[in-house]
Amino acid sequence: MKAAVSGKQPVRAAFAAFIGTTVEFYDFYTYATAAALVLGDVFFPSSNHFISTLASFGTFAVGFIARPLSGAVFGHLGDKLGRKKMLLLTMFLMGVATTGIGLLPSYATAGIWAPMMLIVLRIVQGIAVGGEWGGAVLMSSEHAPEGRKTFFASFPQMGSPAGLILSLISFRLVTSLSHDDFIAWGWRLPFLASFVLLAAGLVIRSGVNESPEFEAMKESDEMVQSPVKEVLKSHWVPILFAAAATTIGSAGFFFTNTFMISYVTVYLHMSKSLILDCLFAVTVIQLLSQPISAMLAERFGNARFLTAAALLSMLTPYPMFMLVNTGNPVAIIAGIAFSVVVLSAVYAVIAGFMTYAFPRHLRYSGISIAYQLCATIAGGTTPIIGTMIAQRFQGQWVPLALFFTVLSAVSLIGIRGLARFQNGRDSNESNPVEPVGALGRQGVN
Known part of the structure; x- marks a missing residue:
C-alpha cells in the first residue's frame, strides 16, 4: 500500500525539517566552536593549553557517547509512535540543554561541579541529536513526491551548514569583545540565544502532518513489536555499511569546522x-x-x-592544507571550501540513499542506529585524534591529510557495500527493500 502525497505538505515537511535541524545543529556546533575556543579555559583551567583543549574536546566527544543508544530508543519510538512526536521531543531537549550550558558557573566559581554539570548537559545534547536526524530525514523523504526523494531528503542535511552559519555569526560577534569579557560572559550569549530558536522551531514543526508512509504503515498493520530488535537481527549488515558510508560526512565536518579552528590558532598562530x-x-x-x-x-x-564524491574526497585534504598553511584568507577559504563541498556532496545524498536500504516499518531505527554509530566512533573522536596528530607531528600537515583520506576511504567502502542493499533500484523509489538475512542474497548496484 503506497502512501498518498499531496498538497503543500511535502514542501512544508521539508522546510520544517530544515528549520528543525538548523536549530539542532546550531546548538551542537555552538558547543563544538566553544570547545575549540573557550570551554577549556572556563571549565578545565590549566597552565598547559594542550591539556585544556584536549579536556574540552573530551567533553565534546562525551556528547557522542549517548547517540547510538539515543538513536535506538528514538528509532524504536519513531517506528512505533510516529516521526513527528519524536522530532518535537528532541528539539525541546536540545534547546533546554544548550540554554542550560549558557547558565553554568565556571570552574573558578563552582569547582569540580562545573565540569560535571557541563558533561551532564552535553550528554542531553547527544541524546537529542541522536533522535533528531533519523526523524527529520524520514519526514522529508516520506512526504516527498515520487522521483524526488533524494532531493527532499537533503533538506534536513542543509540544516547542518545553516546551523553552523548561525553559530559562526554568533561567535564572530562575541569574539569581538575583549578577551576578558569573552571569557567572563561573552561566550554564554550564543548558548542563551538557543531558547529563541527553540520556540520558533517548535511552532514550525507543530504545523506539519505526520509522515504519510507512517500513517499507511499503521493502516496496513506493518508495525512490529520491537523495531530495534528486528532491525539489528535482520539488517545488521546494511547498518554497518550505512554507518561506514556516513563517515566523511560526519567526521569530515568536525575536522574542517572544529579541529581546524584549534589547528590554525594554536599551530599556525592565526587569529580566532x-x-x-x-x-x-x-x-x-x-x-x-x-x-x-x-x-x-x-x-x-x-x-x-556518491562513489565519485568519496573518491574525490580522498584527494582534497592535500591542496586544503597547502592553501591553509599560506595564511592568506582567500587561499584558506579556497582550500577548506574544496574539501567541504566534496564531503558535503556525500552528506547531502547519503540520507536518501541509506533510507531505502531498510523497510519502512524499521527505517527510523535502522538509519538512526547507523548514523549515530558512525557519529560516536568517527565524529566525536576526530577533533581529539586530529589534536594528538598535530601535537605529535608539529609543523607537518601530511599526517593530518592522511587521516582525512582514511576517513574518506571508509565512506567509499560503506557506499559500495550499501549499494548492494538497494537491490538494483535507485533510492529515489519509495518501495522498501525486503528484509535480508545475509549479504550474499543482495543484488549488486
Missing part, C-alpha cells in the same frame, strides 16, 4: 576571528552546494554520484 570569518564563507558555499549535489545525484544515480 580570521579562521571564523573563513569558515563562515566556506559554510555559505556548502549551504549553496548541497541541494545542487542532491539534484545531480538524482540525475546520474545516487550510488554512482
Whole structure:
C-alpha cells in the first residue's frame, strides 16, 4: 500500500525539517566552536593549553557517547509512535540543554561541579541529536513526491551548514569583545540565544502532518513489536555499511569546522576571528552546494554520484592544507571550501540513499542506529585524534591529510557495500527493500 502525497505538505515537511535541524545543529556546533575556543579555559583551567583543549574536546566527544543508544530508543519510538512526536521531543531537549550550558558557573566559581554539570548537559545534547536526524530525514523523504526523494531528503542535511552559519555569526560577534569579557560572559550569549530558536522551531514543526508512509504503515498493520530488535537481527549488515558510508560526512565536518579552528590558532598562530570569518564563507558555499549535489545525484544515480564524491574526497585534504598553511584568507577559504563541498556532496545524498536500504516499518531505527554509530566512533573522536596528530607531528600537515583520506576511504567502502542493499533500484523509489538475512542474497548496484 503506497502512501498518498499531496498538497503543500511535502514542501512544508521539508522546510520544517530544515528549520528543525538548523536549530539542532546550531546548538551542537555552538558547543563544538566553544570547545575549540573557550570551554577549556572556563571549565578545565590549566597552565598547559594542550591539556585544556584536549579536556574540552573530551567533553565534546562525551556528547557522542549517548547517540547510538539515543538513536535506538528514538528509532524504536519513531517506528512505533510516529516521526513527528519524536522530532518535537528532541528539539525541546536540545534547546533546554544548550540554554542550560549558557547558565553554568565556571570552574573558578563552582569547582569540580562545573565540569560535571557541563558533561551532564552535553550528554542531553547527544541524546537529542541522536533522535533528531533519523526523524527529520524520514519526514522529508516520506512526504516527498515520487522521483524526488533524494532531493527532499537533503533538506534536513542543509540544516547542518545553516546551523553552523548561525553559530559562526554568533561567535564572530562575541569574539569581538575583549578577551576578558569573552571569557567572563561573552561566550554564554550564543548558548542563551538557543531558547529563541527553540520556540520558533517548535511552532514550525507543530504545523506539519505526520509522515504519510507512517500513517499507511499503521493502516496496513506493518508495525512490529520491537523495531530495534528486528532491525539489528535482520539488517545488521546494511547498518554497518550505512554507518561506514556516513563517515566523511560526519567526521569530515568536525575536522574542517572544529579541529581546524584549534589547528590554525594554536599551530599556525592565526587569529580566532580570521579562521571564523573563513569558515563562515566556506559554510555559505556548502549551504549553496548541497541541494545542487542532491539534484545531480538524482540525475546520474545516487550510488554512482556518491562513489565519485568519496573518491574525490580522498584527494582534497592535500591542496586544503597547502592553501591553509599560506595564511592568506582567500587561499584558506579556497582550500577548506574544496574539501567541504566534496564531503558535503556525500552528506547531502547519503540520507536518501541509506533510507531505502531498510523497510519502512524499521527505517527510523535502522538509519538512526547507523548514523549515530558512525557519529560516536568517527565524529566525536576526530577533533581529539586530529589534536594528538598535530601535537605529535608539529609543523607537518601530511599526517593530518592522511587521516582525512582514511576517513574518506571508509565512506567509499560503506557506499559500495550499501549499494548492494538497494537491490538494483535507485533510492529515489519509495518501495522498501525486503528484509535480508545475509549479504550474499543482495543484488549488486
